[in-house]
Structures are given as structure tokens and as C-alpha cells.
Amino acid sequence: MNHRIDRVASATGWLGIAGWLVLSAAIWVPQRAAAQDFSVSAPTMTAYVINAQNNPSLTLVRGRTYTFAINAPGHPFYIKTAQVTGTTSQYTSGVTNNGATSGTLSFAVPSNAPTPLFYQCAVHAVMTGTINIVDPPPVPVGTPWSAAVLGLLLSCIGWLVGRSRIRASIPDGPMG
Ligand SMILES: [Cu+2]
Numbered sequence: 001m002n003h004r005i006d007r008v009a010s011a012t013g014w015l016g017i018a019g020w021l022v023l024s025a026a027i028w029v030p031q032r033a034a035a036q037d038f039s040v041s042a043p044t045m046t047a048y049v050i051n052a053q054n055n056p057s058l059t060l061v062r063g064r065t066y067t068f069a070i071n072a073p074g075h076p077f078y079i080k081t082a083q084v085t086g087t088t089s090q091y092t093s094g095v096t097n098n099g100a101t102s103g104t105l106s107f108a109v110p111s112n113a114p115t116p117l118f119y120q121c122a123v124h125a126v127m128t129g130t131i132n133i134v135d136p137p138p139v140p141v142g143t144p145w146s147a148a149v150l151g152l153l154l155s156c157i158g159w160l161v162g163r164s165r166i167r168a169s170i171p172d173g174p175m176g
Pocket residue numbers: 042045074075076121122123124127
């Protein structure tokens with residue numbers, strides 16, 4: 001009997017672990033993988049080149065962090081709330097190194113970030129583009145959460161069964 005319970009405990013424990021792995025994969029991996037980095041250069045004074053496109057519109061997701069690898073001497077790269085040159089209308093929440101001409105600008109998009117925002121060269125009016133800010137896709141209700149609940153339930157059962165089996169195997173003592 002003990003061997004059978006042992007196998008049940010072991011199997012439920014592994015199912016519990018599998019449930020958590022499914023949860024992790026379903027929720028966290030897509031969130032991480034979706035964040036993307038941008039490479040910014042300024043070969044002319046007519047457009048930023050971002051990931052090989054001239055002044056592309058970008059779409060960023062609230063709650064995610066993006067990095068802009070900037071190599072644009074003479075073209076300070078700003079995240080702004082309006083398409084104006086100079087240093088006014090900067091959007092600063094979650095932004096580090098706003099106005100960089102080289103190095104890394106990172107943007108941790110706040111949950112309340114407005115849309116649209118813009119990137120804008122401080123010197124040249126035409127070096128600019130739209131940054132659309134969107135909400136993250138909702139976590140699908142069905143799969144990951146039920147997998148997590150099932151996994152937690154199974155690991156609890158596995159733990160309880162395993163514990164009772166261990167207790168049953170402990171001798172009562174010399175007088176027992
Ligand atoms: Cu410029």
C-alpha cells in the first residue's frame with residue numbers, strides 16, 4: 001500500500017510543479033519576450049533611423065521597459081508629450097537619459113502613461129515620430145490560472161499524502 005501512495009504522492013507533487021511551470025510560461029514569458037529594444041541613429045538631419053526605418057511610429061506597452069540604444073551625435077533624442085524642438089514638453093516618468101545623443105535611454109512605461117507620446121530631436125523639427133502607448137493584453141482567464149490552481153491543489157495533496165506516509169513509516173518506539 002505504501003508504495004502505491006508513494007507513487008501517488010510523487011506524481012501529484014510533480015503535477016504541482018508542472019502546474020506552476022505552466023503558469024510561469026503562460027504569464028511571464030510573453031510579457032518579457034514582448035519587450036523590445038530600439039536602435040536609434042541619425043545619419044542625416046531629416047529623420048531618425050530606428051531599427052532601420054525612418055521616423056517610424058512605435059507602439060509601447062504600459063508596464064514594460066524598453067531600451068533605446070542611441071548613436072546620434074548632435075541630435076538629442078527626447079521622449080515628449082508634444083512635437084516641439086528644444087527641451088520643453090519632456091515626458092519624464094520612467095525615462096532615464098532623456099535627451100541622450102549616445103548611450104542608452106530606457107523607458108519604463110508607467111501604467112498611467114498618456115497616448116500618444118513622441119520622440120523628438122531637440123534641434124531638428126522633422127526628426128520626430130509618434131509613440132503609441134497601449135495597455136498590455138489581458139492575461140487569458142482560462143488556461144494559466146486554472147493550471148495554477150490545479151497545480152497548487154495537486155501539490156498540496158501530494159504534500160499531505162507524502163507527509164502522512166512518512167508519519168506512518170515512523171516506528172512508535174521500543175514499547176509500541
Ligand atoms: Cu536632429
